Amino acid sequence: MNDVSRAEELIQKYLDDIASAEELTELDQLLRRDRDAARLFARLGRMDSRLYGYFNACRARLGLAAEMAKENDPLNIDALRARWLWGRFLDHLWGPTGAILLHMLLLVVLIKFTMMNTTKPEAPAVQVVMEAEAPEHFDEFEKELAPFDEIPQEVPTVTPPESLFLAEKPAEADVQAPGNETDTKIDFAALNMDDSTKSALTMKGLYAGRTGGGRADALADYGGAWGRYTEMSVVRALEWLRKNQGTDGSWGPNKIAMTGLGLLTFLAHGETTSSDKYGQTVEKALRFLLTQQDEKGVFAQSSGQEGSDPAVYAHGIATYAVSEAYGLTRIPSLKPVMERAVQAILDGQQTAGGWNYRFSKTARRDTSVSGWMIQALKSALIAGAENSGIREALEKASADLKSAQNMETGRFGYTDPNTGSLGCTGIGVLCLQLLGHGAEKEARDGLQALREAKVEWDPARENAWPLYEWYYITQAKFHHGGQTWSSWNAEFARVYVKQQNEDGSWPAASKWESSYGPVYSTTLAALTLQVYYRMLPTYKPQVTRPEMRTNDVEIRVY
Amino acid sequence: MDRQQDFLKHFLKHQDDLRAFIGSIVRDRHACDDILQEVALVLWQKFDAYDPNRSFGGWARGIAANKIMQSFAKSKRVPVPLSPETIQAVLGAFDEPAPEASEEQEALRRCLGKLPERSRDLIRLRYEESLKLREMAERVAATLDAVHKALSRIRTSLRACVEQELGTG
Numbered sequence: 001m002n003d004v005s006r007a008e009e010l011i012q013k014y015l016d017d018i019a020s021a022e023e024l025t026e027l028d029q030l031l032r033r034d035r036d037a038a039r040l041f042a043r044l045g046r047m048d049s050r051l052y053g054y055f056n057a058c059r060a061r062l063g064l065a066a067e068m069a070k071e072n073d074p075l076n077i078d079a080l081r082a083r084w085l086w087g088r089f090l091d092h093l094w095g096p097t098g099a100i101l102l103h104m105l106l107l108v109v110l111i112k113f114t115m116m117n118t119t120k121p122e123a124p125a126v127q128v129v130m131e132a133e134a135p136e137h138f139d140e141f142e143k144e145l146a147p148f149d150e151i152p153q154e155v156p157t158v159t160p161p162e163s164l165f166l167a168e169k170p171a172e173a174d175v176q177a178p179g180n181e182t183d184t185k186i187d188f189a190a191l192n193m194d195d196s197t198k199s200a201l202t203m204k205g206l207y208a209g210r211t212g213g214g215r216a217d218a219l220a221d222y223g224g225a226w227g228r229y230t231e232m233s234v235v236r237a238l239e240w241l242r243k244n245q246g247t248d249g250s251w252g253p254n255k256i257a258m259t260g261l262g263l264l265t266f267l268a269h270g271e272t273t274s275s276d277k278y279g280q281t282v283e284k285a286l287r288f289l290l291t292q293q294d295e296k297g298v299f300a301q302s303s304g305q306e307g308s309d310p311a312v313y314a315h316g317i318a319t320y321a322v323s324e325a326y327g328l329t330r331i332p333s334l335k336p337v338m339e340r341a342v343q344a345i346l347d348g349q350q351t352a353g354g355w356n357y358r359f360s361k362t363a364r365r366d367t368s369v370s371g372w373m374i375q376a377l378k379s380a381l382i383a384g385a386e387n388s389g390i391r392e393a394l395e396k397a398s399a400d401l402k403s404a405q406n407m408e409t410g411r412f413g414y415t416d417p418n419t420g421s422l423g424c425t426g427i428g429v430l431c432l433q434l435l436g437h438g439a440e441k442e443a444r445d446g447l448q449a450l451r452e453a454k455v456e457w458d459p460a461r462e463n464a465w466p467l468y469e470w471y472y473i474t475q476a477k478f479h480h481g482g483q484t485w486s487s488w489n490a491e492f493a494r495v496y497v498k499q500q501n502e503d504g505s506w507p508a509a510s511k512w513e514s515s516y517g518p519v520y521s522t523t524l525a526a527l528t529l530q531v532y533y534r535m536l537p538t539y540k541p542q543v544t545r546p547e548m549r550t551n552d553v554e555i556r557v558y
Numbered sequence: 559m560d561r562q563q564d565f566l567k568h569f570l571k572h573q574d575d576l577r578a579f580i581g582s583i584v585r586d587r588h589a590c591d592d593i594l595q596e597v598a599l600v601l602w603q604k605f606d607a608y609d610p611n612r613s614f615g616g617w618a619r620g621i622a623a624n625k626i627m628q629s630f631a632k633s634k635r636v637p638v639p640l641s642p643e644t645i646q647a648v649l650g651a652f653d654e655p656a657p658e659a660s661e662e663q664e665a666l667r668r669c670l671g672k673l674p675e676r677s678r679d680l681i682r683l684r685y686e687e688s689l690k691l692r693e694m695a696e697r698v699a700a701t702l703d704a705v706h707k708a709l710s711r712i713r714t715s716l717r718a719c720v721e722q723e724l725g726t727g
Contacts, residue, residue, distance in 0.1 A: 017691065029644075031644045032644045032647050050662060054685070216695070216701075236676065
């Protein structure tokens with residue numbers, strides 16, 4: 001019946017208090033003339049009330065009294081208190097109903113009676129001792145994956161956002177004094193955190209999207225139909241990361257690299273050391289990284305990993321994370337840490353502009369390694385690192401990347417043009433975009449080659465690093481925008497959201513990646529899902545709806 | 559004493575449903591609680607006139623409907639979005655047989671347990687923290703429309719689940 005489905009729609013809006021005046025009138029008329037609509041209203045109204053009651057069973061009146069008192073409600077406070085006691089008794093009769101309680105209740109009934117008959121109600125003379133309330137606990141039931149709330153298979157139409165989002169209020173400076181392990185020379189507690197987080201500087205420019213309002217805007221602008229689901233995924237991942245952080249602030253098993261990725265994931269969300277919920281997590285991660293920097297400025301694992309191939313990745317990722325952290329928090333003591341790490345990267349660059357394992361200056365250059373070095377340098381540059389030669393280094397790096405591209409296929413190679421892979425193409429394109437060359441032929445050819453990229457989650461597949469690749473490919477396509485972006489977004493966002501584990505982590509997408517552990521897959525997946533707001537797209541015109549804008553945004557790539 | 563026990567027995571049995579009825583018309587939670595309190599008192603005061611052959615719930619709801627209209631007339635602070643005739647229609651709907659409140663509450667508890675965590679989070683934001691939709695949208699960085707659609711679907715699912723649990727689906 002058409003009326004009933006329209007009634008359901010209106011009732012749902014009514015329950016969420018978002019029905020417009022016209023809709024209310026329409027609902028009013030519907031309820032009056034259609035019996036079934038009225039029945040539906042009663043059923044949904046009951047459930048709405050039960051839901052509210054479920055969470056507020058014994059607290060409703062307490063909350064009421066407290067809030068009213070806070071807000072200086074014009075109601076007489078004494079009358080309120082009287083009603084409050086009355087209400088609490090009624091509530092408590094659901095629990096133990098000893099005769100004593102009943103007696104007390106009746107006493108109050110009589111007292112209440114007398115009170116209500118006077119013109120000015122007074123607080124009851126009887127002080128009643130209440131039994132301790134048993135808080136409402138959620139029982140642990142077997143959680144079957146319910147058939148409801150599946151991710152819809154067909155893409156719903158996107159409706160423009162209706163409300164003005166308020167920009168996220170900066171958190172109060174809430175840095176705890178350093179604990180016992182003050183080997184690090186960083187004194188977070190002494191810093192003027194207040195200024196830094198309220199400063200528009202930290203969230204302007206490329207990172208402007210990382211505030212609450214910025215994220216909402218970005219998701220609305222670039223998220224397509226999936227923007228509404230991805231953010232909850234991200235938040236759950238943050239929670240999982242927080243819960244699984246080591247006591248020393250690290251994540252593993254490759255502590256430096258994973259902690260770097262973890263830190264980047266929180267920073268991407270705009271979380272800093274003074275965030276309400278994740279301030280501790282961010283701070284502990286930062287502290288850990290700082291303990292891992294050696295006297296040469298390199299973030300190196302002290303446990304015999306030195307000299308082994310993956311170590312250079314750890315340094316790149318950690319430098320990237322620390323630079324971004326400095327960029328967002330402006331903690332002064334992070335600057336020298338960043339600059340020393342940057343110097344190691346600059347010193348390790350080959351003459352032709354590339355990088356290799358162990359910063360070796362042989363003929364072998366490695367696109368994957370370069371990818372992290374470039375991101376680190378770029379991030380440090382934006383943050384204000386004052387090492388000389390960063391820009392030149394980045395220019396040389398661009399040239400080096402271009403030299404690894406295959407003229408015919410457009411793919412970038414792992415080590416040279418003949419070892420082309422989609423992942424390395426993603427790295428190549430993204431880096432060129434970040435370095436200001438996104439409009440040039442090489443990047444465009446690379447994007448062309450990326451059309452073949454597909455999002456396939458296959459934990460049994462060998463010889464593949466899909467999460468790693470998609471991390472880059474997604475960003476590359478994002479910065480390009482247009483149809484390239486929207487069709488990729490529709491694909492990757494859906495798969496990622498669907499593949500997330502119940503606990504907020506992600507499983508590996510291939511056999512080889514599974515050996516890196518859940519932090520690897522979770523951070524890469526979460527970072528990829530934060531693409532919408534992690535960085536403002538450098539090459540598309542801003543989608544402007546001036547009345548919706550919550551942040552002053554000025555994009556400056558350099 | 560007997561009379562009072564009798565009253566309490568009736569009242570406590572119908573309290574939840576009464577709150578549901580009032581709450582469906584008076585959306586402001588505090589105002590709803592206030593009105594419930596006032597109605598409780600009136601019911602007690604008029605209990606002598608209550609005919610035991612009649613449904614207590616129906617009698618109570620009728621009084622509640624009057625109280626609601628009175629409150630609205632007295633102070634516009636209690637907004638009543640529905641017209642008097644509509645309130646009558648809603649009264650009629652509430653009069654129809656419905657599952658026992660405690661049974662429904664139990665079923666709801668079980669169904670809530672079956673929800674995926676992200677749906678439970680949304681429900682909690684709305685019904686425990688009592689956030690307005692705009693605040694929720696901010697909190698989860700989604701559009702208001704998206705949050706509303708999600709909540710609607712969850713409510714529909716919960717309703718279906720509860721009905722199934724109670725065998726009334």
